[in-house]
Amino acid sequence: MPTTQRTPPAAASGEQDIERIICASVLTRPQAPYAEMERIRETSMRHNQRFGIHAALLCQSGWYVHWMEGPGPALRAMRERVAGDNRHHTQLLVHHSRGPRYLLTRWSMMLNPSDEPPAEFGKRVSSLHESLQRGIQYPPTSVIRRLVAPLRVGLANETETDPEAFHRVGVCSADDGRGFDLVRWLARKHRTASQARRVAGEDDLDSGTDYVDFRQDGHPCRVIAVSRTGLRHGLRRAFLPDWGHLVLLFGDDAKRNTQLMQRVVEACASLPAHPELLGAASDEGVHARMAVAARVAGLRYRQLGLMRAEECDEAWHAVGERLALLGPPRSSQWDLTHPAWIA
Ligand SMILES: Cc1cc2nc3c(=O)[nH]c(=O)nc-3n(C[C@H](O)[C@H](O)[C@H](O)COP(=O)(O)O)c2cc1C
Structure with missing residues (x-):
């Protein structure tokens, strides 16, 4: 690959x-x-x-x-x-x-x-x-x-030699739990189990993060559900530059939608690279507002289409089309002999 x-x-x-x-x-x-x-x-x-x-x-x-x-x-x-x-x-x-x-x-x-x-x-x-x-x-x-969290889908063939080359798709929702629903739905669809973790930051109580691994059009893919609080954690932010995409499931509450976008902007601040934001909303007006907020913060925003946050099938179909268009997943691996290493 x-x-x-x-x-x-x-x-x-x-x-x-x-x-x-x-x-x-x-x-x-x-x-x-x-x-x-x-x-x-x-x-x-x-x-x-x-x-x-x-x-x-x-x-x-x-x-x-x-x-x-x-x-x-x-x-x-x-x-x-x-x-x-x-x-x-x-x-x-x-x-x-x-x-x-x-x-x-x-x-x-x-x-x-x-x-x-x-x-x-x-x-x-x-x-x-x-x-x-x-x-x-x-x-x-x-x-x-x-x-x-070693990838739970084995390498498919001899050309697939880089364990860091897989699609990474985060998902976070304006309404509680919709991102986690999507991960569970994907786990059922692929007849596998999702993995749960407890995470906490500098002073907060712990919250959850779930992920699921499967193959998307033959390529290894990991989808990670994050809570809005989870976006603030240093550990989560350290991984964001490796993520190709972050799916944002917007709902009917304008205030919560704005808060979600604010959290994403804060999480991406000072990072060397950002995931592409893929927005799902049932209203053109929400997409328009979120696209402006993302652009002002220097983030890329793309509409997945008009859909409700609970429509897992539609949301994932649109994500799959985007992944297919972009081709094989890129690696997050560095040059293993880089002089920054201290060994
Ligand atoms: C796995 C592990 C990781 C730790 N990480 C830190 C750390 O990052 N910073 C720190 O000050 N103490 C850390 N500690 C605690 C220190 O070993 C030590 O108990 C503490 O610094 C002593 O602080 P005190 O002298 O104020 O009691 C860690 C302990 C363990 C077991």
């Missing part, structure tokens, strides 16, 4: 390059992990701000994945401090690079209530750790995805 490789995004003007570290470690007490993560969030919010460190903490199958970005010396000191924490052990480095920040907020976290055994998760950690030692590493978002 033809894929284009990207180079790491350039630093935003005025910002110094920072270092990025991702470590995986084993939880000492895997019971009630969310309560422990909330305690870690509380201390981290205090310390990280002082040192200019932004962090994301993920927990799955008895493992933590800790992604930190900040000025090199402070970041490495923080890594050592965290390594001595008896709430985890066997800390392994799986990514170390230099460049602009991916994490634009001080803290975000994700819990995956997966029933995958710790040893299986550990195999993916070892593989990334060993390849880093051999001088091969992957972009931060790729490392996180490989660890916590």
Whole structure:
């Protein structure tokens, strides 16, 4: 499959390059992990701000994945401090690079209530750790995805060699839950299961995010439902530049529609690339207003057509046509030998 490789995004003007570290470690007490993560969030919010460190903490199958970005010396000191924490052990480095920040907020976290055994998760950690030692590493978002959300559709044939080449389509609705309905509908249609995650930001309670993997016209495709709150999280925003499209399901409430677009504009601010916005609304006037709001913010907006948010069939048919028109999915993979790597 033809894929284009990207180079790491350039630093935003005025910002110094920072270092990025991702470590995986084993939880000492895997019971009630969310309560422990909330305690870690509380201390981290205090310390990280002082040192200019932004962090994301993920927990799955008895493992933590800790992604930190900040000025090199402070970041490495923080890594050592965290390594001595008896709430985890066997800390392994799986990514170390230099460049602009991916994490634009001080803290975000994700819990995956997966029933995958710790040893299986550990195999993916070892593989990334060993390849880093051999001088091969992957972009931060790729490392996180490989660890916590490997694509659930296998590679179709020998020409499909790049695991980062798949359609990524986000979906968010003005009315609660419509995006999640679309993901569940797609899961039923493709006779597969959707995956659920709990996510939280700097100070909010946790909210959900669901995704489903399937093949669209033969190409691997992931559709991710996000709540409006979820759009604010640093972890979510770090992945937005990899997404080709974000489907926005508008409803009948003008205020909620405007709020959704505002959230999208805020989420995309300062990102090196934005998904194309695909709007579904039952009224031409909504499309017209949203297209203007998107254009003012420098975002691309395209109408999926006139339809109600609950018309999953129609919405997905229109998305499928757009994907087919654009051709094979592009890769989010960087050049694996880029000099920004610190190995
Ligand atoms: C997986 C994991 C990740 C952590 N991440 C951070 C972090 O990003 N920033 C931080 O200050 N503390 C973090 N901590 C907590 C530190 O290990 C340590 O407990 C804390 O910095 C001590 O703060 P105190 O001296 O104010 O009690 C983390 C702990 C664990 C187990």
